[in-house]
Amino acid sequence: MPAPLLPRDAVVDRLLAAFREHGYDAASLGQLSKITGLGRSSLYHYFPGGKEDMARAVFERVDRWCDAELFGPAGTAEDPDRRLARMIEALDAFFAGGMAACLFGNFVVGSARSIFQEPLGAAFGRWIDGFAALAMDKGIPGPEARRRAEDAVMRLQGALVLSRGLDDPAPFRRVLDELPAQLLG
Amino acid sequence: MPAPLLPRDAVVDRLLAAFREHGYDAASLGQLSKITGLGRSSLYHYFPGGKEDMARAVFERVDRWCDAELFGPAGTAEDPDRRLARMIEALDAFFAGGMAACLFGNFVVGSARSIFQEPLGAAFGRWIDGFAALAMDKGIPGPEARRRAEDAVMRLQGALVLSRGLDDPAPFRRVLDELPAQLLG
DNA sequence: GTCTATAATAGGATAGAC
DNA sequence: GTCTATCCTATTATAGAC
Numbered sequence: 001m002p003a004p005l006l007p008r009d010a011v012v013d014r015l016l017a018a019f020r021e022h023g024y025d026a027a028s029l030g031q032l033s034k035i036t037g038l039g040r041s042s043l044y045h046y047f048p049g050g051k052e053d054m055a056r057a058v059f060e061r062v063d064r065w066c067d068a069e070l071f072g073p074a075g076t077a078e079d080p081d082r083r084l085a086r087m088i089e090a091l092d093a094f095f096a097g098g099m100a101a102c103l104f105g106n107f108v109v110g111s112a113r114s115i116f117q118e119p120l121g122a123a124f125g126r127w128i129d130g131f132a133a134l135a136m137d138k139g140i141p142g143p144e145a146r147r148r149a150e151d152a153v154m155r156l157q158g159a160l161v162l163s164r165g166l167d168d169p170a171p172f173r174r175v176l177d178e179l180p181a182q183l184l185g
Numbered sequence: 186m187p188a189p190l191l192p193r194d195a196v197v198d199r200l201l202a203a204f205r206e207h208g209y210d211a212a213s214l215g216q217l218s219k220i221t222g223l224g225r226s227s228l229y230h231y232f233p234g235g236k237e238d239m240a241r242a243v244f245e246r247v248d249r250w251c252d253a254e255l256f257g258p259a260g261t262a263e264d265p266d267r268r269l270a271r272m273i274e275a276l277d278a279f280f281a282g283g284m285a286a287c288l289f290g291n292f293v294v295g296s297a298r299s300i301f302q303e304p305l306g307a308a309f310g311r312w313i314d315g316f317a318a319l320a321m322d323k324g325i326p327g328p329e330a331r332r333r334a335e336d337a338v339m340r341l342q343g344a345l346v347l348s349r350g351l352d353d354p355a356p357f358r359r360v361l362d363e364l365p366a367q368l369l370g
Numbered sequence: 371g372t373c374t375a376t377a378a379t380a381g382g383a384t385a386g387a388c
Numbered sequence: 389g390t391c392t393a394t395c396c397t398a399t400t401a402t403a404g405a406c
Contacts, residue, residue, distance in 0.1 A: 025211030026295045101294050108349040109286050110211045124350040158343025164293040165309040
């Protein structure tokens, strides 16, 4: 048997890039094959369930990324301000300064919405929970922390849409800069 | 010649519903034909340029809706608070309480992004300008008004993503409720 | 202005060789 | 694990009758 051209994780990374840029329905197997450098059959070897399997793997990868880079630090003893500073750095890199779309944001339309409805709600819920936990660690009372956390998620999602719509990273930049005061101030 | 089954505006309305729900790339002519009740050939009669023409017509229709329902009232002598209250009502209806996606938001991904890049930036710009004009009418200084207006657009877009992601109208509802204080307070 | 028919292409998915 | 070849469906778009 030939050796794998790419480790599975690398394949999933490239699939992620495609689903972020085109959305679920519009990401064609041809594009996915091209961007991974794998033939259709190789993709089906990794993902027997076809495109839906690929999207599921990508979805889970982003979920794991969030746990590791975003909300993993929440469990540490580090103070909330420093943890948030590291989250902001991670968000900036992950979203390419606001010019890369959010997979979850893309999946609220089209057939992805029905296919991934439950994990999608859970993923957004974890974002809110993660931010709320941070605010509560800072001493902000539960209901207010939750309100701020929801605001943070909305502002990030909205900033990604606006930055891409205007083709200008400034809105996303500003939301990141204001996040410490908005969430923990 | 047979009479038109639907006035052109009604056709565009139904196309809008499809592009909102599926996005540009994923909205197939089959779906568009089905949702309008028109055969493919009739669609090509209305829109000789095919899907791109249909999307253009839909885009312009939303633009006109914004002028009429959202920023048209900005020119009136009515006080800013009342004008905003009417905008909020219009937004609530247009976005079905947060459960209907935004066409502009959908068009920041896939091939729609490259096709509509310029009108898309202009549309988001008009949203910001419209809200900023309202805040300035209320006496808020230019730069601060502009900052609040950008925030308003981001929050609305983000709330639509979040409400659809959570399958819960509450985030959009809250953003609408808080809009008067956030923009004019 | 709408219809049926059709062309040409791209879509998702599978089979079997190596 | 990758490849080529293939199947079937759906896709965009056009032609021509009424």
